Amino acid sequence: MSEHAQRRERWGSRIGLILAMAGNAVGLGNFLRFPRQAVANGGGTFMIPYFIAFILVGIPLMWIEWGIGRRGGQHGHGSLPGQFDVLWKHPVAKYLGVMGLFNTLVVLIYYCYIESWTLAWTFFSLRGDMRGLDEQGMKHFLYSYQNLSDPSVHATWVPFAFFFVTLLVNFWIVGKGISAGIEKLAKIGMPILFVFAAILVVRVLTLGPHEVVVNGVAQTASPADGLNFMYTPEWAALAKPAVWLAAAGQIFFTLSVGMGSLSAYASYLKKDDDIALSGLATAATNETAEVVLGGSLAIPAIVTFFGVGSAIAIARAGGFDLGFISMPLVFNRLPGGVPIAAAAGFMWFSLLFVAGITSSVAMATPALSFMEENFGWTRRNAVLVVAALAVGIGLFHVIYYQRGFLDEWDYWAGTFGLVVCALFEVIIFVWLFGPRNAWAEITQGAQMRIPPFFRFVLTWVTPLFLLVLMGWWTVQDAIPTLLMKGKPEAEIPVRWASRAVMFGILVAQLWLIGLAWRRRKAQGRV
Amino acid sequence: MRLVAIVFMSLAWMFVLGLTLWCFAKLMKADPSKEHLPPPGTSL
Numbered sequence: 193m194s195e196h197a198q199r200r201e202r203w204g205s206r207i208g209l210i211l212a213m214a215g216n217a218v219g220l221g222n223f224l225r226f227p228r229q230a231v232a233n234g235g236g237t238f239m240i241p242y243f244i245a246f247i248l249v250g251i252p253l254m255w256i257e258w259g260i261g262r263r264g265g266q267h268g269h270g271s272l273p274g275q276f277d278v279l280w281k282h283p284v285a286k287y288l289g290v291m292g293l294f295n296t297l298v299v300l301i302y303y304c305y306i307e308s309w310t311l312a313w314t315f316f317s318l319r320g321d322m323r324g325l326d327e328q329g330m331k332h333f334l335y336s337y338q339n340l341s342d343p344s345v346h347a348t349w350v351p352f353a354f355f356f357v358t359l360l361v362n363f364w365i366v367g368k369g370i371s372a373g374i375e376k377l378a379k380i381g382m383p384i385l386f387v388f389a390a391i392l393v394v395r396v397l398t399l400g401p402h403e404v405v406v407n408g409v410a411q412t413a414s415p416a417d418g419l420n421f422m423y424t425p426e427w428a429a430l431a432k433p434a435v436w437l438a439a440a441g442q443i444f445f446t447l448s449v450g451m452g453s454l455s456a457y458a459s460y461l462k463k464d465d466d467i468a469l470s471g472l473a474t475a476a477t478n479e480t481a482e483v484v485l486g487g488s489l490a491i492p493a494i495v496t497f498f499g500v501g502s503a504i505a506i507a508r509a510g511g512f513d514l515g516f517i518s519m520p521l522v523f524n525r526l527p528g529g530v531p532i533a534a535a536a537g538f539m540w541f542s543l544l545f546v547a548g549i550t551s552s553v554a555m556a557t558p559a560l561s562f563m564e565e566n567f568g569w570t571r572r573n574a575v576l577v578v579a580a581l582a583v584g585i586g587l588f589h590v591i592y593y594q595r596g597f598l599d600e601w602d603y604w605a606g607t608f609g610l611v612v613c614a615l616f617e618v619i620i621f622v623w624l625f626g627p628r629n630a631w632a633e634i635t636q637g638a639q640m641r642i643p644p645f646f647r648f649v650l651t652w653v654t655p656l657f658l659l660v661l662m663g664w665w666t667v668q669d670a671i672p673t674l675l676m677k678g679k680p681e682a683e684i685p686v687r688w689a690s691r692a693v694m695f696g697i698l699v700a701q702l703w704l705i706g707l708a709w710r711r712r713k714a715q716g717r718v
Numbered sequence: 719m720r721l722v723a724i725v726f727m728s729l730a731w732m733f734v735l736g737l738t739l740w741c742f743a744k745l746m747k748a749d750p751s752k753e754h755l756p757p758p759g760t761s762l
Contacts, residue, residue, distance in 0.1 A: 235724030473741035
């Protein structure tokens, strides 16, 4: 073990590690993306490909990332360039690891902007700013915040202020380190998230029937109708490849695999620390938050107050409309009046904020580790530089959100980049490091017996699944997205500028990796 | 609720809750010596 590896920080406790890992995985998507995906892809039938993908892709990738991280950490590497270099002795390996720096930094910057909305809406809920607004009013309330040229509801400085506060809180926490910052946040934040979500689920599921008007006809709807809508199977959906790929995609996003942040957290483990049971516990905790809590909140509540037809339209409109327009409308209609609406809004948006921040601090970790380990920077200096970068580049997201700046980043780094990174991880860890070594790494110190069937899954099924997913997405989405098909003319220059900034980040990170390894060589550390 | 929806929801909930409880029960039973706590006096 290198001297630097021995000096690395460690997790304070295993429960802290699992909560931090679960916090990394549990994000806004558990509450906003999952219900939409389930409704749009066959309801109850969606659960079949969803759980198959969980077993064949989700759990294996979770173990692979933990294995890569723990192995790399023994050699003093907290980010993928160094971790890949340890596993595959080839000059290219470290450069492929750039995906672990690129995805996390790019997603961190725009994710913090979305996270800042949840902080703002927590504040607005407490102040009762959305009291009495109808659907149009609620839309205007959101769109005025997103569109700086429309200060009719929110002053122009408001989105900037919440964005800066969000970044400040994030970097203050990561600046305190792994144990005193990130682990402490998870130990406080995750119980709050689960308690708030559980209270809201109980409130939603115990609502009585309400009258809704559908096409001019009055009907009654209840949470049971919402659960029927979520879980009644459409068997024909199982024959559609798109449903299987949507399920695999959801598993991918929800577990935060292919990002590089799980392996960064795992790098702070010791050689014989268990990763098999801890990784599985992390994945299972995330699934509980997603299926039991996320699946029982938004859709049943919206169906109860607006009917199934409206829920379909809302689900199609996207996760932000669901979270920031429909849910506040639901809260305004809850029995109990203003205090209950304020309390429900506060709990909903603060649980989203906690889900967001426990993920964003994880995304900041690889970049900080890289600078500390390769250039000898102090944590404080690394935090200051990455924070300055996040503020500077993040301003583009605040200013140009409505012109597609964020969409480009979300697609190329937050969607496509994750599959590319996961594919690199699987190929390097399983095929190039060797299936026997990979299996030995995952089972070392294991406190559960991993069924031998997973050895076959890790070697063949998971890579194949990822290749199919990447091929499908390339044909279906990547090519049309690259060509900007259907995008308004006015957005095209902004979208190109957005890509140029992303490309600049990628090139700068590749250059830094090259520089770091030349420095290591000069110091005799390679 | 329709019976088929109840069945699907129950199976989904039982799977994730069962797996989570099984994992945490196993973690609780794990040998405490495997838990690498920081040395006494280390502030978190």
